[in-house]
Amino acid sequence: MDLYSEIILDYFKNPVNKGKIVEPTGTATEDNPTCGDKIRVDLLLDKKGKVLEAKFSGEGCAISQAATSMLTEKLIGKTPAQIKKIDNEMIYKMLNIPISPARVKCALLGLVTAKKAAILCGAPAAKK
Amino acid sequence: MFDPKKVKKDFPILSRKINGKPLVYLDNASTSQKPKSVINTISNYYENFNSNTHRGIHTMSEEATIAYENTREHVMKFINANLPKEIIFTRNTTEAINLVAYSWGEENIKSGDEIIVSAIEHHSNLVPWQELCRRKNATLKIIPIKKDLTLDLPAYEKMLSKKTKLVSITAMSNVLGYMPDLSKIIKAAHKVGALVLVDAAQSVAHLPTDVKKLDCDFLAFSSHKMLGPTGVGVLYGKYEILSDMNPFMFGGDMVKSVEQHKAYWNDLPWKFEAGTPNIADVIAFDAALTYLEKIGLENIHKHDQKLLKYAVAKFSKYEKHGVSLILPTYKSATFDSSQVSSILSFSIKGIHPHDIATIFNDEGVAIRSGYHCSQPLIEHLNLSSTARMSFYFYNTKADIDRAEIALKKTIKLFK
Structure with a gap:
């Protein structure tokens, strides 16, 4: 099985949900200092507390960019509590490529960031 | 050729x-790869004369001690140092630099002093000085890099003053392959009375190294980037400077005599080599140097x-x-x-x-x-x-x- 499958390359070249949300309910940035990867995830909740919009920005390798892009699609409709419960296995299944120990951090960087953003959705907004 | x-x-x-x-x-x-002669030397030591150095009376301990000290002499010749006691074995370049930062740095750096490094240093020649400056309330100055990715030496010369106590600089950048004009840098530092440490981790494997010609005060490098095993580093220091320095680590082998509440340090270089050293790999480093000289x-x-x-x-x-x-x-x-x-x-x-x-x-x-x-x-x-x-x-x-x-x-x- 190839690391750079067609799906991975497609999400890398034409990323879905790449960008920023102007006034996100929760936003977080995480980096992977050994690679120099940096990813930001923005979440916008609807009135029922479910994700209406999820976007990501930043730089990274094809694996972290594709994984984060695919993940943002899965976040739509979930509550922050549900996002916090997503396990790493879900990411591996979603990617469906062999992830070597050296690339685990790349695969999971988006999820770690999304969980942090989900936690911050519950934090009181700063006064403007 | x-x-x-x-x-x-x-x-x-x-x-x-x-x-x-x-x-x-x-x-x-x-890290470089290792020739068969280096690999064979390691197994030969373990198969035929594995024993501790500097303490046993028995034959194998004597053989191990001689082989270990032979490497020291070989290193001395390889970098054209004056004396075997100017060669200290450490674990790697990082430990050699830390030895200077802790031992020499603790005694000689005071509040308000300045240490100069360059913008192209490996973390191992940056973080120990950041930490020393923090402990001593000293200032770390950085030689800037120009657009053509070479160092700005006129800017360096302007940085030097009586406050400068140490310049620590790479001989070859591990990212850029760039080799700064060391002789110019060292001469200028000595003019203001500063010492110079050269991080030779990259250069020593690729170019002849002559510490006398360079006139550096310290030089640090590792065996593993020059065909030798991992786990062996070298600190070269001028004899007068090393003799004035206190030990960096304390324990066995680095002492001459020990009383219940006080100890007396061993002579150079052993006062800096506490504990059982990396005997097998130091001995195999000798074979690496021989191979390099042959090429x-x-x-x-x-x-x-x-x-x-x-x-x-x-x-x-x-x-x-x-x-x-x-x-x-x-x-x-x-x-x-x-x-x-x-x-x-x-x-x-x-x-x-x-x-x-x-x-x-x-x-x-x-x-x-x-x-x-x-x-x-x-x-x-x-x-x-x-x-x-x-x-x-x-x-x-x-x-x-x-x-x-x-x-x-x-x-x-x-x-």
């Missing part, structure tokens, strides 16, 4: 296959330069596909070969270096990607990280042709 195709055969690992393809090893700035450092340098020129000519053809060469003095496919050696870092627009290194690995070509333990430099270059090829004397033009195939494949896959 040696034949790189023939010397390849002395390195068992170089006949390995990676992903079904013959290994092309271009990560020599991380000849001047020959290695010539070969490195030929390969670098060849690689630059090949890789510069792909600039129109977003490839950038990160090479000091580089301008339209040429560079000043008196200032750079053996390393070619590059980036490809829109492709992360980890993805580049993965495709190269698929092709059997081992390169490094990331920060190369030089995060401030990489960030200064406005890159998130880089890919790096680093050459040694067992590499051939055919190896670079294989790297070019991998480069083409990378561009095709991601663009």
